[in-house]
Structures are given as C-alpha cells and as structure tokens.
Amino acid sequence: xxxxxxxxxxxxxxxxxxxxxxxxxxxxxxxxxxxxxxxxxxxxxxxxxxxxxxxxxxxxxxxxxxxxxxxxxxxxxxxxxxxxxxxxxxxxxxxxxxxxxxxxxxxxxxxxxxxxxxxxxxxxxxxxxxxxxxxxxxxxxxxxxxxxxxxxxxxxxxxxxxxxxxxxxxxxxxxxxxxxxxxxxxxxxxxxxxxxxxxxxxxxxxxxxxxxxxxxxxxxxxxxxxxxxxxxxxxxxxxxxxxxxxxxxxxxxxxxxxxxxxxxxxxxxxxxxxxxxxxxxxxxxxxxxxxxxxxxxxxxxxxxxxxxxxxxxxxxxxxxxxxxxxxxxxxxxxxxxxxxxxxxxxxxxxxxxxxxxxxxxxxxxxxxxxxxxxxxxxxxxxxxxxxxxxxxxxxxxxxxxxxxxxxxxxxxxxxxxxxxxxxxxxxxxxxxxxxxxxxxxxxxxxxxxxxxxxxxxxxxxxxxxxxxxxxxxxxxxxxxxxxxxxxxxxxxxxxxxxxxxxxxxxxxxxxxxxxxxxxxxxxxxxxxxxxxxxxxxxxxxxxxxxxxxxxxxxxxxxxxxxxxxxxxxxxxxxxxxxxxxxxxxxxxxxxxxxxxxxxxxxxxxxxxxxxxxxxxxxxxxxxxxxxxxxxxxxxxxxxxxxxxxxxxxxxxxxxxxxxxxxxxxxxxxxxxxxxxxxxxxxxxxxxxxxxxxxxxxxxxxxxxxxxxxxxxxxxxxxxxxxxxxxxxxxxxxxxxxxxxxxxxxxxx
DNA sequence: CCCGTCGTTATTTTT
DNA sequence: TAACGACGGG
Numbered sequence: 015x016x017x018x019x020x021x022x023x024x025x026x027x028x029x030x031x032x033x034x035x036x037x038x039x040x041x042x043x044x045x046x047x048x049x050x051x052x053x054x055x056x057x058x059x060x061x062x063x064x065x066x067x068x069x070x071x072x073x074x075x076x077x078x079x080x081x082x083x084x085x086x087x088x089x090x091x092x093x094x095x096x097x098x099x100x101x102x103x104x105x106x107x108x109x110x111x112x113x114x115x116x117x118x119x120x121x122x123x124x125x126x127x128x129x130x131x132x133x134x135x136x137x138x139x140x141x142x143x144x145x146x147x148x149x150x151x152x153x154x155x156x157x158x159x160x161x162x163x164x165x166x167x168x169x170x171x172x173x174x175x176x177x178x179x180x181x182x183x184x185x186x187x188x189x190x191x192x193x194x195x196x197x198x199x200x201x202x203x204x205x206x207x208x209x210x211x212x213x214x215x216x217x218x219x220x221x222x223x224x225x226x227x228x229x230x231x232x233x234x235x236x237x238x239x240x241x242x243x244x245x246x247x248x249x250x251x252x253x254x255x256x257x258x259x260x261x262x263x264x265x266x267x268x269x270x271x272x273x274x275x276x277x278x279x280x281x282x283x284x285x286x287x288x289x290x291x292x293x294x295x296x297x298x299x300x301x302x303x304x305x306x307x308x309x310x311x312x313x314x315x316x317x318x319x320x321x322x323x324x325x326x327x328x329x330x331x332x333x334x335x336x337x338x339x340x341x342x343x344x345x346x347x348x349x350x351x352x353x354x355x356x357x358x359x360x361x362x363x364x365x366x367x368x369x370x371x372x373x374x375x376x377x378x379x380x381x382x383x384x385x386x387x388x389x390x391x392x393x394x395x396x397x398x399x400x401x402x403x404x405x406x407x408x409x410x411x412x413x414x415x416x417x418x419x420x421x422x423x424x425x426x427x428x429x430x431x432x433x434x435x436x437x438x439x440x441x442x443x444x445x446x447x448x449x450x451x452x453x454x455x456x457x458x459x460x461x462x463x464x465x466x467x468x469x470x471x472x473x474x475x476x477x478x479x480x481x482x483x484x485x486x487x488x489x490x491x492x493x494x495x496x497x498x499x500x501x502x503x504x505x506x507x508x509x510x511x512x513x514x515x516x517x518x519x520x521x522x523x524x525x526x527x528x529x530x531x532x533x534x535x536x537x538x539x540x541x542x543x544x545x546x547x548x549x550x551x552x553x554x555x556x557x558x559x560x561x562x563x564x565x566x567x568x569x570x571x572x573x574x575x576x577x578x579x580x581x582x583x584x585x586x587x588x589x590x591x592x593x594x595x596x597x598x599x600x601x602x603x604x605x606x607x608x609x610x611x612x613x614x615x616x617x618x619x620x621x622x623x624x625x626x627x628x629x630x631x632x633x634x635x636x637x638x639x640x641x642x643x644x645x646x647x648x649x650x651x652x653x654x655x656x657x658x659x660x661x662x663x664x665x666x667x668x669x670x671x672x673x674x675x676x677x678x679x680x681x682x683x684x685x686x687x688x689x690x691x692x693x694x695x696x697x698x699x700x701x702x703x704x705x706x707x708x709x710x711x712x713x714x715x716x717x718x719x720x721x722x723x724x725x726x727x728x729x730x731x732x733x734x735x736x737x738x739x740x741x742x743x744x745x746x747x748x749x750x751x752x753x754x755x756x757x758x759x760x761x762x
Numbered sequence: 763c764c765c766g767t768c769g770t771t772a773t774t775t776t777t
Numbered sequence: 778t779a780a781c782g783a784c785g786g787g
Binding site (some may be wrong): 077078079103104105106127129130199200202203268269271272370371372373427430432434572573574593594595596617627631653654 | 763764771772773774775776777
Binding site (some may be wrong): 652655 | 778779782
C-alpha cells in the first residue's frame with residue numbers, strides 16, 4: 015500500500031470522493047468538524063503523488079494566516095513536495111500578485127499596506143474639510159466598496175454609501191493613495207481583479223501557472239474575491255480552465271459586515287456550470303448533545319441550504335447554561351471551573367473562553383491574573399497598534415518606499431526637529447507637484463532636499479539631516495533595483511544575507527532617535543515603550559538583512575497583525591481567550607461561551623439578515639467544543655461605565671427544552687419564554703408573587719444602606735433570596751418573605 | 763511647538 | 778470607564 019492509499023483509507027466515502035474528484039468544478043459543503051482540512055490537504059497530496067500535478071501549479075487560499083499555516087503544515091506532512099504549492103491567505107496571494115505585476119497595477123513593487131487607521135488619515139489629507147470621524151467612516155465605506163469591487167465612478171456605489179459626496183471623497187482618496195505607490199487592504203484583492211480583467215497577457219500567464227485552485231471557508235468570500243477566483247480559473251487564450259474546488263459551510267458565514275457574500279456559495283453552481291456537490295455531514299469533533307444544541311440554534315435561520323450533522327463520537331455530557339449576577343461572577347465562574355478541572359489533571363490549554371467583543375476579555379484577564387491561571391488572548395491587535403511600534407514600522411516602510419506620505423508624516427518630526435504640519439504639507443505637495451510633471455515619481459527624500467532652502471532655517475536643517483539619514487539607511491538595506499525581477503532573498507545587498515535583519519532594525523531605531531524619544535516617554539509616564547521596541551527588533555531576527563528580508567518582515571506584520579508572530583515564545587499551557595469571530599477553524603475540548611445577553615450577543619439593533627448572522631456566530635462558537643460546553647449569561651453588566659440590567663439572549667429561548675442543563679436562577683424572561691420546562695430549578699418563579707414583586711432590576715430603598723437595585727435572584731432551600739447592590743458600593747442579600755418591611759420598592 | 767487639563771465620546775466583529 | 782481630542786498656557 016502506498017502512502018497515498020494509506021491516507022485515503024482513513025477517509026469516509028464522501029471525503030474520499032471529494033479527494034479523488036476531478037474535472038468539473040467541485041463544491042464541498044462541509045459542516046463544522048467534518049474533516050474538511052483533512053480533505054483539502056489530502057487532496058493536495060493526492061494530486062501531487064498520484065496525478066503528477068506540479069506542486070507549484072496548485073493554489074490553495076484561506077482567510078486567516080493561521081489556517082493557511084495549518085493547511086500547509088498538514089499537506090507537507092502528507093506529501094513533502096506540497097511545500098512547493100502556493101498555500102496562502104487571499105490577501106497574501108494578492109500581495110504576491112501585485113509585487114509581480116506592480117507596473118500593470120500602477121503601484122510601487124515595494125508597496126506597504128495601509129490599515130484602516132492609515133486610510134482615515136489619508137482621507138483627511140485628500141479631503142481636508144472632513145473631520146477625523148467623518149474620514150474614518152468614509153474610509154470604512156471605501157474599504158467596503160473595494161470588497162464589492164466598486165470603483166469611484168461605479169453607478170452601484172450608492173449601494174455602499176448613498177451620500178452624494180461619497181464618490182468624490184473616494185476618488186480623491188484613490189488619487190492620493192496611488193501617488194504614494196502604496197495599497198490598502200481592499201486593493202490586495204481589487205487591483206489583481208482589475209489587472210487580470212484588463213490584461214489578456216497576465217491572465218494567460220496565470221492560467222498556465224495555476225492549474226488547480228482551492229478555496230477554504232468559501233462562505234466568507236466577498237464579491238472581489240469571487241471575481242478573482244473567476245478570473246484565475248476561467249479560460250484565456252489557449253490556456254485551459256483550471257480545476258476549481260471550493261469548501262464552505264453556509265451556516266458558518268459570519269463576515270457579511272466586511273462584504274462577505276453568502277450568495278457566493280448559494281449560487282456557486284450557477285456561476286460554475288457543471289458543478290458537482292459533495293456534502294460532508296459526519297461530525298468527528300463534538301459529542302451528540304453539543305451538536306444538538308448547535309442545531310437547535312441554527313435551525314431558526316430561514317436563509318440556509320440546510321444540512322444535518324451526524325455525531326460520530328457518541329452522546330457526551332449535556333451542555334450547561336449558567337445564569338450569573340454580574341460579569342465579575344462570570345469571570346469567577348470560569349476561573350473556578352477551569353481551576354477545578356486543572357486539579358483533576360485537565361491542562362489549561364484544553365479550555366477556551368469565547369466572547370462577542372474584544373472589550374469583554376478584560377474581566378477574564380483580571381480574574382485569571384489574580385488566580386494565577388495562565389492565559390493567552392488571541393487576536394488582540396494591541397501590539398501593532400502601539401504608537402512606538404507604528405513609528406518604527408513607518409520608518410522601515412519609508413526606507414523601502416520613500417513615496418509613503420503617511421510614514422513620512424509619522425516619523426519626520428519624531429523626535430521634534432521643528433518640522434510642523436505646514437512644513438510637511440509643503441514637502442508632500444512639492445513631491446506630488448513634481449511627480450505629476452515628470453515620468454519618474456519624486457521621492458519625499460528628494461523633496462526634503464529641494465524644500466530645505468525654502469523653509470525656516472530650523473526646519474530646513476531638520477529636513478536635510480533627515481534626508482541624509484534616510485538615504486544612508488536606505489542604501490544600506492539595498493535599492494529597489496537589487497530585487498526587481500527576483501523574489502528570493504539570495505540577492506546580494508550591501509551586507510551579507512547571513513546577517514540578521516534585527517541588526518538593521520536596531521540601527522534604524524537608534525539612528526532615527528525613535529528609541530531615545532520613547533525611552534524619554536517611558537521616563538515621563540512609566541510606560542513600556544522601549545521594551546516593546548526591543549521586542550519588535552527581536553522579532554526581526556528571523557529575517558535576512560536584505561531589502562527582500564525587510565519586505566518580507568513588513569509583509570508578515572501587515573498581513574497578520576495578531577500577536578502570535580511576534581510572540582512565539584508564549585506559555586505552552588494556557589487558557590485561550592478569544593472572540594467568537596476568531597475561533598473560525600479552531601476547536602477545543604472545553605469551551606465557555608460568555609455574555610449571552612441581548613444587546614451584547616446578539617448585539618443591539620440586529621434584525622433580519624444581521625440577526626441570522628449573529629445566530630450563525632453562536633453556532634460557530636458552539637461547534638468549536640469537542641467534549642464540554644458551558645454558556646453564561648449575566649443579569650447585570652457595566653457598559654460604557656454605566657451599570658445596565660441585561661435580559662438573557664433571545665438565542666437561549668430558541669433552544670428547545672432539555673438542550674441545556676440550567677444552573678443559577680433563570681430570569682423571568684427566560685422562564686416565561688421557555689414555558690414550563692422539565693427538570694429546571696426555579697421553574698415556578700413566574701407564578702410566585704414574591705418573584706414577581708422582587709425581580710431583577712427593581713429599585714430598592716433600605717434604611718441603613720440607602721438606594722440600590724436588585725441584581726440577582728435565587729432560590730435557596732425553598733427560600734427566595736435577592737441580592738441587592740447599593741449606591742454606596744455595598745452588596746447584600748435579603749429574604750423578601752421575612753424582611754420585606756425593611757425594603758421599600760422605589761417607584762420611578 | 764510642547765505639554766497639561768478638561769470635556770466628550772465611544773464599543774462590534776478582521777484581512 | 779478609559780481614551781482621545783480640543784484648547785490654552787508656557
């Protein structure tokens with residue numbers, strides 16, 4: 015038996031059919047935990063080993079860096095030659111493509127990628143009449159327009175933003191962006207679509223290059239990505255169409271807000287004629303009762319293809335729904351649960367705490383820190399959003415592309431050289447003016463030199479000094495010519511490639527004065543900026559000290575702004591704190607989904623299609639759990655510094671009876687919506703006059719404590735107990751049956 | 763141009 | 778509640 019036969023033999027019939035399928039386009043509808051990554055990776059190995067497909071002609075795209083890495087690792091484990099396949103995220107593929115066809119796309123081959131923040135700043139520069147806030151909103155709409163592949167002159171632009179000014183703002187932004195030579199995230203997909211659409215030659219070249227194209231998490235692709243797939247796979251010239259295989263699950267589509275178009279998967283068969291469909295419905299991840307809970311939620315959605323997951327792992331324990339008074343209690347509950355299981359030998363890494371918004375991680379971090387429970391927060395963007403980190407990255411980006419207006423503005427006067435906004439504007443406008451008059455764009459370094467004589471003496475000296483430094487450092491890392499036409503890092507730049515990039519970054523940090531500047535900031539406000547810069551310097555150690563090495567370094571950071579890459583030496587056994595969105599593609603033995611309250615999850619104002627998306631998000635969360643699932647809901651939560659009384663999430667009422675084992679006291683809203691459920695504590699609360707009178711949220715006056723509010727109710731050995739939080743900070747419990755006389759209900 | 767104070771405002775979700 | 782922007786004094 016060959017290796018490949020061995021790989022195939024562990025698959026179920028549907029998986030095997032998907033792997034050996036060839037010819038027509040293939041749509042794999044893969045339910046959560048149905049082994050789709052195994053199918054894709056086996057298929058890559060199979061094509062190489064059995065079908066003699068050249069590895070380099072295989073393109074597999076995913077959405078997250080993590081997923082891409084996992085796919086590549088697993089494919090290589092099955093078939094070493096898979097290392098030659100292109101296994102990337104959509105955006106990193108776009109970046110690769112744009113560097114290759116920079117001229118056709120009208121960008122600098124050494125472009126860097128502007129994030130949302132940079133976009134907003136550039137909008138302000140392009141349309142100065144806008145406030146920062148308006149610019150940020152416009153930037154967001156521009157990004158969305160690009161997700162839909164709409165240009166400033168598109169008539170359909172109104173569907174993204176109907177304001178009459180929008181097309182002009184978009185056009186002005188676009189002009190300004192193009193003059194920097196840089197791109198934004200949307201460009202990484204949209205520009206390749208435009209280049210492929212307009213250049214037959216490029217299309218043919220790509221068609222000969224990629225013979226097999228696979229897309230994972232296809233349900234989250236947007237219109238631009240769909241068109242990219244169409245253009246890469248269609249026919250052109252004499253080049254035959256590539257084999258297309260997409261994998262997705264309409265129930266897990268959770269990125270509509272970012273332009274993801276569920277229609278892409280729902281109508282795939284119309285756009286790729288002759289499509290064959292394979293369903294993977296056997297779930298190897300979760301136990302049956304967890305899957306039942308997931309299904310009881312998602313079946314409330316109307317807009318779905320519909321599928322039923324079959325559990326292959328047996329019944330398992332009943333998912334637990336816990337009602338808690340406050341968010342602190344919620345954090346304490348999680349800590350208790352995790353700590354107790356750790357005592358029984360469960361490693362911390364088996365646990366994941368899921369939440370709707372990043373801000374919710376704070377309470378867990380505080381509690382876990384206190385209890386000495388190790389944890390890692392996944393996907394928090396904090397590190398690369400820090401000012402000092404953005405400063406250093408901007409300096410590096412500027413060395414690579416001296417037309418980068420935003421990088422220039424960020425670093426030119428830090429530390430202060432007397433170059434204020436006026437001088438910056440003069441330099442930038444000078445460069446833009448000159449660029450429009452000549453073939454070769456004018457770099458901002460050159461503009462600094464040319465402007466130095468026409469400004470105040472202090473500013474002039476600063477500009478000259480800066481230009482000298484930028485030229486010297488840029489020369490050291492190599493010039494653009496030294497990499498053009500080659501992607502490998504073996505191009506000899508000034509220094510030997512064996513030297514580490516971290517030396518160069520360290521030099522930049524020192525010579526620019528950025529490190530000194532932030533050291534003094536640390537002294538003033540006791541921050542950790544210098545240490546953060548050092549961490550960034552250290553992370554550059556993995557790259558060679560060449561221009562290409564620097565480009566790769568910036569690329570990696572720009573396309574994966576999560577901490578993991580900068581933080582590989584993290585604790586090996588730790589609880590995972592993660593947003594629901596970030597859990598896509600992950601699994602954990604034990605999962606706690608927190609904050610199941612209306613307004614938080616689902617978020618307020620969600621209706622119709624948006625509400626269905628929230629429901630799918632809940633479904634994604636539930637199906638991450640392998641063995642144990644806990645869900646928590648609080649009756650009180652601090653929101654924007656105010657204390658709010660919460661109702662349980664409507665999703666909880668949608669689950670049928672017996673789906674969850676309920677702990678704590680279910681609020682009245684849950685009870686009345688659920689009707690008379692079996693085996694549930696406090697089931698008689700709606701008919702208990704005490705519970706009706708003394709319910710959560712009621713305002714109270716107490717002779718000794720003053721004003722307060724009921725934050726929790728419970729039934730303890732038959733007695734109805736209320737917990738009251740008073741305005742003086744005290745919290746106390748009372749038995750209304752006996753103590754009603756000392757408690758006054760305050761009427762508004 | 764720098765720094766401090768005060769008032770206001772914001773919280774999805776991410777490549 | 779915290780973080781950020783506007784404003785004014787040095």
